[in-house]
Amino acid sequence: MENQTKIKVESLNLSIGNKVILNDINISIPKNKITVILGPSGCGKSTLMKSMNRLTDLYPEMKVSGNIFIDDEDILHTKNDVTEIRKRMGLLSQRPYPLPMSIYKNVAYGLKISGRVNKQLLNKRVEHYLQQASLWNEVKDRLKDPASSLSIGQQQRLCLARGLAVDPDIILADEPTSALDPISSQEIEKKFLELKGNYTIILVTHILRQAARIADYVVFMYLGEVIEQGPAKEFFSNPQTEITKAYLRGSIN
Amino acid sequence: MNWNRIRDNISPTRLQINKFNEVWMLVWTLFLVVVPLFIVSGLLWKSSLLLENHTLKEIIFSSEWKPMSGKFGFLPFIMSSLWVTLLSLLIAAPICLFSAIHLTQYANRYVLRFMQPVIDILAGIPSVIYGVWGIIAVVPFVAEKIAPMFGVQTTGYNILSASIVLAVMVIPFILNILIDIINTIPKELTEASLSLGAGKWYTIKHVILRKALPGIISAMGLGLSRSFGETIAVLMVVGNVAAIPSGIFQPGYPLPALIANNYGEMMSIPQYDSALMFSALLLMIIVLFFNIGSRFLIMSYEKRFK
Amino acid sequence: MKKDSNKKTSFKKQRLKYEEYFFRGVMLLSSCLIAFILGLIIYSILVKGVPSLSWEMITQTPKGGFYFGKEGGILNAIIGSIYLAFGATFIAFIIGLPISLYMNVWLSHKEKWVNMLRFILDLLWGIPSIVYGAFGFTIMILLGIKASLLAGIIVTALLILPIMIRAIDEGLKTVPKGLKESSYSLGSTKSELAFKIMLRQCIPGIVTAVLLSFGRAIGDAAAVLFTTGFTDNIPTALNQPTATLPLAIFFQLSSPIPEVKERAYAAAVILTSIILIISVLSRVLTQKYNKHTIKF
Ligand SMILES: Nc1ncnc2c1ncn2[C@@H]1O[C@H](COP(=O)(O)OP(=O)(O)OP(=O)(O)O)[C@@H](O)[C@H]1O
Numbered sequence A: 001m002e003n004q005t006k007i008k009v010e011s012l013n014l015s016i017g018n019k020v021i022l023n024d025i026n027i028s029i030p031k032n033k034i035t036v037i038l039g040p041s042g043c044g045k046s047t048l049m050k051s052m053n054r055l056t057d058l059y060p061e062m063k064v065s066g067n068i069f070i071d072d073e074d075i076l077h078t079k080n081d082v083t084e085i086r087k088r089m090g091l092l093s094q095r096p097y098p099l100p101m102s103i104y105k106n107v108a109y110g111l112k113i114s115g116r117v118n119k120q121l122l123n124k125r126v127e128h129y130l131q132q133a134s135l136w137n138e139v140k141d142r143l144k145d146p147a148s149s150l151s152i153g154q155q156q157r158l159c160l161a162r163g164l165a166v167d168p169d170i171i172l173a174d175e176p177t178s179a180l181d182p183i184s185s186q187e188i189e190k191k192f193l194e195l196k197g198n199y200t201i202i203l204v205t206h207i208l209r210q211a212a213r214i215a216d217y218v219v220f221m222y223l224g225e226v227i228e229q230g231p232a233k234e235f236f237s238n239p240q241t242e243i244t245k246a247y248l249r250g251s252i253n
Numbered sequence B: 001m002n003w004n005r006i007r008d009n010i011s012p013t014r015l016q017i018n019k020f021n022e023v024w025m026l027v028w029t030l031f032l033v034v035v036p037l038f039i040v041s042g043l044l045w046k047s048s049l050l051l052e053n054h055t056l057k058e059i060i061f062s063s064e065w066k067p068m069s070g071k072f073g074f075l076p077f078i079m080s081s082l083w084v085t086l087l088s089l090l091i092a093a094p095i096c097l098f099s100a101i102h103l104t105q106y107a108n109r110y111v112l113r114f115m116q117p118v119i120d121i122l123a124g125i126p127s128v129i130y131g132v133w134g135i136i137a138v139v140p141f142v143a144e145k146i147a148p149m150f151g152v153q154t155t156g157y158n159i160l161s162a163s164i165v166l167a168v169m170v171i172p173f174i175l176n177i178l179i180d181i182i183n184t185i186p187k188e189l190t191e192a193s194l195s196l197g198a199g200k201w202y203t204i205k206h207v208i209l210r211k212a213l214p215g216i217i218s219a220m221g222l223g224l225s226r227s228f229g230e231t232i233a234v235l236m237v238v239g240n241v242a243a244i245p246s247g248i249f250q251p252g253y254p255l256p257a258l259i260a261n262n263y264g265e266m267m268s269i270p271q272y273d274s275a276l277m278f279s280a281l282l283l284m285i286i287v288l289f290f291n292i293g294s295r296f297l298i299m300s301y302e303k304r305f306k
Numbered sequence C: 001m002k003k004d005s006n007k008k009t010s011f012k013k014q015r016l017k018y019e020e021y022f023f024r025g026v027m028l029l030s031s032c033l034i035a036f037i038l039g040l041i042i043y044s045i046l047v048k049g050v051p052s053l054s055w056e057m058i059t060q061t062p063k064g065g066f067y068f069g070k071e072g073g074i075l076n077a078i079i080g081s082i083y084l085a086f087g088a089t090f091i092a093f094i095i096g097l098p099i100s101l102y103m104n105v106w107l108s109h110k111e112k113w114v115n116m117l118r119f120i121l122d123l124l125w126g127i128p129s130i131v132y133g134a135f136g137f138t139i140m141i142l143l144g145i146k147a148s149l150l151a152g153i154i155v156t157a158l159l160i161l162p163i164m165i166r167a168i169d170e171g172l173k174t175v176p177k178g179l180k181e182s183s184y185s186l187g188s189t190k191s192e193l194a195f196k197i198m199l200r201q202c203i204p205g206i207v208t209a210v211l212l213s214f215g216r217a218i219g220d221a222a223a224v225l226f227t228t229g230f231t232d233n234i235p236t237a238l239n240q241p242t243a244t245l246p247l248a249i250f251f252q253l254s255s256p257i258p259e260v261k262e263r264a265y266a267a268a269v270i271l272t273s274i275i276l277i278i279s280v281l282s283r284v285l286t287q288k289y290n291k292h293t294i295k296f
């Protein structure tokens, strides 16, 4: 029970033209834990995230091979609908990208895609997820306002609420706090710690201290390869490779 | 490094040359600002004779055009211009919008590689060539194929032919702007929508088009201002009858055609001369109005991505 | 309950799918239509014009008046157009290049000013050419200048100036900041940076700008309608009137005499070919310079 695996990546390769972006990636991501992906800029962290919910499909120039199992389903080669796979993962990006519509509709967006929903039920669920993202109290009187009128920190929490609303079991967060002020960052971090009971969270970050604060499991990448992975405690207290040590000292960037 | 040594390298003559260049280039640049002011004030000055003898209301809302007896009602020309430009936009807008979505969202790079020169060449073909094409292809087509379908007899030299020719002329112009607009939408927005379980088409409909809406409107505004001033091609197929058109199979007489057809010869009658300069002024004001409006819309739209 | 909503879901998905198919069809059709129209235009011009092309058409001036004479060709218009387009492009280049350099070197830290200039240029570009033509004609009357090659060159130069500047400007914009800074740190003055480094750096941009402007200059009719006059002769001096290809097409097409119309169609073929050659040329040149960027 302790170490149930949620996502298993096996010999994943990804290249653009002749350029290898990801080289033979093998990782196991534990269920209902926070897994932090670390690594210097340009090492392929975002690309790895994108392949997990098949956003790589958007870039026809990318060639992907290997397997990614989510709950034993190989999502790279499945016959199932890609949109269903994507719905199982909420995505938070580096900067918040609210959809060009009202606050309410941003949260309702995912709920409305797949069919007509009872208005009252919808209201309830929008409120529920806004509360989950600790945003409800700030926006309950202005749900009709455009989402772009919120502050950046609020927008990021709105994106979280929007992602939670499609009822995923995985949250992919790609440097979600890098555009935020320290207080908003803390709020997001706190949120993740609360959510990890029910969600498998994968977080990309550059901030070592943030990683140390909230990670259960760490994956360290360098130049498109996974150099080291393991439980956070061991990773930080006893790094195995020279590259990792150098990175933890802050001498790679 | 040794800053003083480098500074010493810049000899007085080089600095003087630099200063000299700066001054004349500034003057050159100021010239740019002066030209439009010069044109507007010149046109105003020339049309003052007409404006002294007639009220603005009389000029714009009267449809009596009898230059020889001093009657200058511009309504037929204004209405013709409106008919032609609006109808051409009506034809061009959906084609441009659909093609822009196709080229930015669905087309692979072979299609792009093919369409890019197509659009460029269409944009580069001179107005007069469009006019020739209008006469040899569009006018007969309208007269022999389209008009009979509506039970109308026409020579083919009418509003509809002019609008079709004009539509083809503005398509590359609008399409290029639309492609730029859609391409400035961050890819992350599409990714966000997809990750919420939306399909591609749903994303286009609810996110991309909505985000692009102000830009789409401005692109159409710019297209309108472009086609409003288009002269030769329209003049060649529109029929040039100075009456308010009552339908698309009627001939028209847009403002640019009025100027082009009459200006060279009417210098001897001061009032007529002034009236034609007034129509140039009117043309310029309308075009600038749409142009500035659309550009402000685009600028406020682009700001939101920064 | 759950099953029911699943059914609804799949129904909506189905509908979306068919909707997408439908619109993809419409979109594809729109793009095809655009390409088809271009083909149609070129086809119509060629079908009408090629039969009337002959050696004497391009080597002789019209005989017996361009509107009534049945003999002769359009050499006057070909030469006139070339003179006019070269002259106007040259003047626009001489004025435009310094302005775009000024915008990108001297004003490079005053973004507000540069943006305002760009805005003005875009507006100038939007002014219809008939306005330039009519206004230019008025000025000529005022100063007592007769319609001539020179007048046409000046008006056309003004017409294409905004395009010239904006196109060079687009090229200069792409010069990396680092290059500018390193040039300053080596002790260059601003004009040395502008005329020695920036200029060389964006030669492809300048070539494109010149070709683009040339195409605009040779194709425009409304600006030269009153300003160049029209004549059967080839101009030998700047103060003589001249024919141009667009005007030769415009005037001769309205003639009732078939032989005269033929001249218009032949001129249309020649003008279209020039435009096509320019387009191919600028494509080849830009592709040679930046092979790896696919713009769109
Ligand atoms: N669409 C693309 N086309 C070409 N190269 C790409 C593309 N997307 C990513 N790359 C390249 O792939 C490599 C990995 O990019 P990725 O964004 O995954 O890095 P990252 O680890 O997320 O970096 P950062 O920490 O800066 O976000 C980079 O070298 C990048 O240039």
Ligand SMILES: [Mg+2]
Residues within 6 Å of the ligand: A045, A046, A047, A174
């Ligand atoms: Mg990244």
